[in-house]
Amino acid sequence: MLSELSTEPSGLTLSELAGRTGLPASSLLTILGSLREAEAVRLSSRKRYSLGVGMLRLGQAYSDGNELVESFRGEGLRIARQFDETVHLGVLTGTDVVYIARFSSSRPPPSVTALGRRVAAHASAVGKAVLAWRPDVAALYPPDGGLQVFTSTTRRTVSELVGDLDEVRRLGYSESDAECIEALQCVSAAIFDHTGAVVGAIGISVPAPRMSAALRHGLRRSVVSSAAVLSRTLGAARLPDCYEAVTA
Numbered sequence: 414m415l416s417e418l419s420t421e422p423s424g425l426t427l428s429e430l431a432g433r434t435g436l437p438a439s440s441l442l443t444i445l446g447s448l449r450e451a452e453a454v455r456l457s458s459r460k461r462y463s464l465g466v467g468m469l470r471l472g473q474a475y476s477d478g479n480e481l482v483e484s485f486r487g488e489g490l491r492i493a494r495q496f497d498e499t500v501h502l503g504v505l506t507g508t509d510v511v512y513i514a515r516f517s518s519s520r521p522p523p524s525v526t527a528l529g530r531r532v533a534a535h536a537s538a539v540g541k542a543v544l545a546w547r548p549d550v551a552a553l554y555p556p557d558g559g560l561q562v563f564t565s566t567t568r569r570t571v572s573e574l575v576g577d578l579d580e581v582r583r584l585g586y587s588e589s590d591a592e593c594i595e596a597l598q599c600v601s602a603a604i605f606d607h608t609g610a611v612v613g614a615i616g617i618s619v620p621a622p623r624m625s626a627a628l629r630h631g632l633r634r635s636v637v638s639s640a641a642v643l644s645r646t647l648g649a650a651r652l653p654d655c656y657e658a659v660t661a
Contacts (some may be wrong), residue, residue, distance in 0.1 A: 414444065415464070416430040418454065419529070436579070469551075481604065481613055482514045484646045488639040489516045493619060495635065496628070499524040502524075503539035504613040506531070508553050510540040513613075522620060535560050535574050536567050538589035538599035541616035545581035546603050546653075553605045577588030584657035586633050587614075596621040602640035602656075607648025615639050634660055 417433045418425060427445075431438045445462060448454035450601070452467035485502045493500045493516035501524075502514040509531040517524045544550055544615025554560075554571045561567075569576045581587045582605075589599040601616030617632050637659040641652055 414442070415448075415453070415468070418462060418464050419519050424457055424459075424462065426461055426465035430462065455573065460597070477652050479513070480647065481643075484643050485514050485615065488642055489514065489615065491555070492516075492635050492639055493518070494614075496617065496619075496632065498623075498632075499615055499618045501539065501618065502613055503532075503537070503543070503616065505534060505543045505547070508534050510534050510537050510543070512539075520623075532593055533561055533563070534588065536563050536593040538587045538601035539591070539614045539616040540605045541574075541577055541581055541587040542601040542616070545578040545587065546611040550575075550578065562589050564595050566590050582653070583655060585637050585653060585659045590619060591606040598624050600629065600636050602636040604640050604647065605649040605652065607650070609649065609651065612647065615643065640646075 414430060414436070415432050425527075426432070427438055427441060430436075435443070436444075445454055446457075449456060449465070452465045453471075455465040456462055457530055459584055474507065479505075489500045489502060497518050497520060499518045500516045501512050503510040503512045505511075511532075512530050512605075514529055515524065515528060533538065540567075544553075547553075547609065554574065556571050558571060560569055560574060562569055568577060571624065577587070586600055586602045589597075590599055596599070596623055597618055599616050599618045601614045603611045603614045606612045615636055617636055619628065619632070624652055630642075639658050641656050644652055
């Protein structure tokens with residue numbers, strides 16, 4: 414129910430919520446009553462339910478208590494100031510990436526990587542940076558399945574995606590050439606924790622008209638360097654050899 418409300422800024426009526434969740438209206442009223450007391454949900458004068466200020470407090474508590482987000486703040490701000498482009502931190506949830514922290518560019522157009530936004534991992538540089546180092550990719554993407562297409566450059570098959578992931582492991586960084594959003598390019602690198610597991614990725618988004626060969630080269634070095642710093646902050650003892658090659 415909260416997920417449905419998060420997709421509708423103008424709110425949903427009780428009947429609309431019932432239709433989307435499949436729950437009886439009577440059960441929804443009981444749940445909504447408790448959520449309103451916790452300020453997680455509010456009811457407008459037009460009898461439409463939407464997320465309340467309590468959800469903001471929960472989100473802030475998540476950020477404040479998340480070691481990855483805390484570590485990102487310094488590195489993310491440094492890169493954002495260096496390039497004046499949007500820098501974001503994402504984690505994998507199923508086959509989607511969720512952006513959990515961000516520093517926005519001061520230049521137009523406005524950032525589209527809103528906090529909490531879910532983006533298909535196969536169409537995202539952040540997503541591919543994480544997927545490349547996951548041992549369960551085959552389980553997430555059955556080999557005979559197709560992939561959702563967003564633009565003309567989106568990878569359409571699992572074999573195309575696997576080819577990209579092989580390149581990420583060879584190069585140390587991932588790239589998206591308008592694969593999710595037209596005219597938006599992104600460079601990203603994975604972050605590892607003390608167990609050696611990939612826990613997220615840092616990425617930089619640049620509108621295509623501002624991208625150049627020199628800028629792309631600088632972005633690759635910076636995201637890999639920052640990913641290495643963040644990984645060591647989280648206790649990673651060993652990083653992929655390709656990281657050193659990029660930053661040398």
